[in-house]
Amino acid sequence: MLLAMPACSLFDSRGDKVEAADTQLQLGVRYMSMDKLAIAKQHLERSVDLNSKNVEAHNALAFLYEKLNDEESARESYEYALKLDAEDLSVLNNFGRFLCERGEYQEGMAYLEKAVRSPLNNRQWLAATNAGRCALTQKKSTMAEAYLRQALQRQPNYAPALQAMQKLSYQNGDYWAAKGFYERYSNVSRQSAEALWYAYQTERALGNQEIAERYKSQLMESFPLAEETQRIYSTQEKLKHGK
Missing domain, CATH: 1.25.40.10 (Tetratricopeptide repeat domain)
Structure with a gap:
């Protein structure tokens, strides 16, 4: 009986460590979702x-x-x-x-x-969206569209896939499709600087200057430090100095 006790104690100890590790994992993920990264790091490590x-x-x-x-x-x-x-x-x-x-x-x-x-x-739509975005970065439009449409077939309202299709459609010169994907994106997600940038450029391309100016103002007010906003300021400066 005495010989059996250490083995039993060891088993319990391992089980306790695994359970404690799971608790730390759950806490870490929760704090990360709250953007409390320092505390999340302590728990996950x-x-x-x-x-x-x-x-x-x-x-x-x-x-x-x-x-x-x-x-x-x-x-x-x-x-x-x-x-x-x-x-x-x-x-x-x-x-x-x-x-x-x-x-x-x-x-x-x-x-x-x-x-x-x-x-x-x-x-599957998560990996398909990331594959589509990876292909889009490499300017492989056909491959990107195939992956992104595959993602949207599985999850029609998945915002990252909709936003990527907005960007792809604009880059392909299909402005009405870009407008449509942006509208779908806006119905399911908060705005992003990139989505507003392409919405602004899309409306300019379609000749809808009033709508374009509205998107530009929204972009500059909501994301003053974003790269897309800095592009607008840079363009305005060049126009001001006749460049």
């Missing part, structure tokens, strides 16, 4: 300390490191998560997007395509 084999915790921690602009730590956490489970759909999606956003298109698309193709993926 504690979670992986308690249970280093929890893929979900490493994935969440990697995403947090992205928010903190700690690119090296984010990459390491994503890579470690994939070592634990090379088929984890959330990690494939997040790491694929991460790589694409940093210009590592070939590897990023490989991960995203793997997530899109998986028959076990019940949130």
